[in-house]
Amino acid sequence: MARLPVYQRILEELLRSGTSTVSSELLGAAAQVNAAKVRKDLSLLGSFGTRGAGYDVAFLVEQIDRQLGLDREWTVVIAGIGNLGRALARSQGFAARNFTVAALIDTDPAIIGERIDGIDVRHPDDLPSIVADTSLSIGVITTPAPVAQRVADLLVDAGVRSLLNFAPRVLDVPPGVLLRYVDLSMELQVMSFYQARQLDAGPDARMPRIRSIGRTPAGPS
Amino acid sequence: MARLPVYQRILEELLRSGTSTVSSELLGAAAQVNAAKVRKDLSLLGSFGTRGAGYDVAFLVEQIDRQLGLDREWTVVIAGIGNLGRALARSQGFAARNFTVAALIDTDPAIIGERIDGIDVRHPDDLPSIVADTSLSIGVITTPAPVAQRVADLLVDAGVRSLLNFAPRVLDVPPGVLLRYVDLSMELQVMSFYQARQLDAGPDARMPRIRSIGRTPAGPS
DNA sequence: GTGTGTGAACTTGTTCACAGCG
DNA sequence: CGCTGTGAACAAGTTCACACAC
Structure with a gap:
């Protein structure tokens, strides 16, 4: 619900x-x-x-x-340590009950090795060895749009079964992987929609925006 | 829709x-x-x-x-220039078609005057004079939770009629003001809900999470 | 009396299936 | 012949209203 x-x-x-x-x-x-x-x-x-x-x-x-399944611990990996990734890594939302940031991933050599909130930023190549230590439940994608798909693939390969995508890109994931979007531009569009129409705020539904499990069929050949 | x-x-x-x-x-x-x-x-x-x-x-x-009402220009003010506010100020989402970041607000003297993406960070006290130049359509709240309500009030006073709240706090706004939440911890909870139940991703609805226009009645006296 | 739990009415949104246009 | 546009069937979600437990 x-x-x-x-x-x-x-x-x-x-x-x-x-x-x-x-x-x-x-x-x-x-x-x-x-x-x-x-x-x-x-x-x-x-x-x-x-x-x-x-x-x-x-x-x-x-x-x-x-x-909500919050009677167990969920481990989160953040991929893309730019402004947004950093913000999320330090944010209260992730520090919240039952969610632990277990890994930070980036490809930029200047960032790798940096320590944010007690977690070292590591290279995507290290994912297998990270997963060996702790399995990762949820992947958060905060990379630039062009590499989002590649990062998603890497995370899925590493066994991550849920992705939260902040990059403004439609992603394609294998069946069984849960994919959810948080998209600034979309949020703003919704606001402008309602405000432009002076609407009563529309349906009170708030949460749903789940997108996947199941295949996004590829385009025509 | x-x-x-x-x-x-x-x-x-x-x-x-x-x-x-x-x-x-x-x-x-x-x-x-x-x-x-x-x-x-x-x-x-x-x-x-x-x-x-x-x-x-x-x-x-x-x-x-x-x-969607995107045939006109929407001006955005970001309040709270921490990691998240900075990320949003620079983000593609806001640089997108028909949305312009018109003002950045913070109370920290160390931050005021800083220039991000061509916009100066200013003190909330300057809001009236900012509004005199350009009216602000959408307010984005990226402050710490404890001050979120105060900031919301300030923005509403300055004439902002739509608020996008990233702070993990339930806000109270006057009737007619549109309020929408983007909440990391909630996003994660939804993911864990679906993943824990191996659900088929639930309803395909994605966007709605609009909360307001209309009063959040005050608690009992 | 106060506020929950729930069947029954209603509303909204989704899916089907197909007529008809290009 | 393919794909849109849409009425009609269906399903889901919401609201009402009230019996009943505390």
């Missing part, structure tokens, strides 16, 4: 502010969704609420974590 | 590769959506295809641009 991470973010902030219990109405208001929707969503995971009282925040976070 | 920017990205790559015409089947394959869906989507904008032949790529790009 695509709204779970949104709830999670809100619940975490509630936790930080010391709130221990929350109603579907409140959660819905913060997530900008209907209260009934919140209840439906949460009831799919089980009956976690207390009638008349609401949901226990800490317990809920834990349950959602389990649903 | 949330899939338009996806089509746009693919069409641009087709243009670059010299393809002048494309079928709904091909476009659908690249965008990972059903061919019928592509036709439905495009037919909502008008009848642009040629039966038996397909769509003219260049013409289609132009039509979609118009739908």
Whole structure:
């Protein structure tokens, strides 16, 4: 369910502010969704609420974590240590619960060997030996567009089964590899679309943008 | 329609590769959506295809641009010139067609005055005078989470009506202001969700994550 | 009384299948 | 003959409304 991470973010902030219990109405208001929707969503995971009282925040976070597969550790490799890669390597998002940056990759000799947040930048050729130590779950591509496909192939060869692509390039990956795009230009386009039309913000769906598993068929011969 | 920017990205790559015409089947394959869906989507904008032949790529790009509100210039202000802000300021995404970075904002005296990609970093206090020159359409928040809300308020006060928030914080904005989140930790959570369940990538929807216009009601008193 | 959990009505979005144009 | 455009069938997701647990 695509709204779970949104709830999670809100619940975490509630936790930080010391709130221990929350109603579907409140959660819905913060997530900008209907209260009934919140209840439906949460009831799919089980009956976690207390009638008349609401949901226990800490317990809920834990349950959602389990649903999101956050009850295990995910190792992340960042490929392309430019401005963006550096930003991500140091960012809170990756330092977050259950995600560890396990490797940084770049081809530039001037960058290789640099230490960012305790991790050494290494050459793509080292990928096999890196994987020998720790298997890598998620690859983050922050390279220039022209080399994004090549980097994706390398990561997939190294056994990475999920790719998060920040490069403005449509990538082709083998079946079974999960591919997701975060694209600045697309984000801006969506904003201009809604703003240009003075729209009511469109559907409240927020998360989905998953693209793959399964083949992007090659063009015609 | 949330899939338009996806089509746009693919069409641009087709243009670059010299393809002048494309079928709904091909476009659908690249965008990972059903061919019928592509036709439905495009037919909502008008009848642009040629039966038996397909769509003219260049013409289609132009039509979609118009739908996305990209027939005018959008000015972007980036608030928070850390690693991420710098990356975005220099990034291709913002250099793209119809988006111009018009201002960079930070409070750090060590950063103010620095020139990035031809734009001077200025203090938030200068916002009014900046707006006097060029009105700002879209605000991009790349500050640390704790100050994100304050920055959002400042931008809104300066007349910015659309916010793209990279800070891991739920923001509250007045009605009528469009708010959109790009959140690393959420992106990762979605990946882990799908990978943990070996899911088929879920719904092919990709873009929507629009959050606002309309009030985030304040909590109970 | 308050707020969850859930069947049932409704709305939205997707897919099918095919008529008709180039 | 290939491929678009589109009504009609279908599926998914959303909202309503209310019984019931606390």
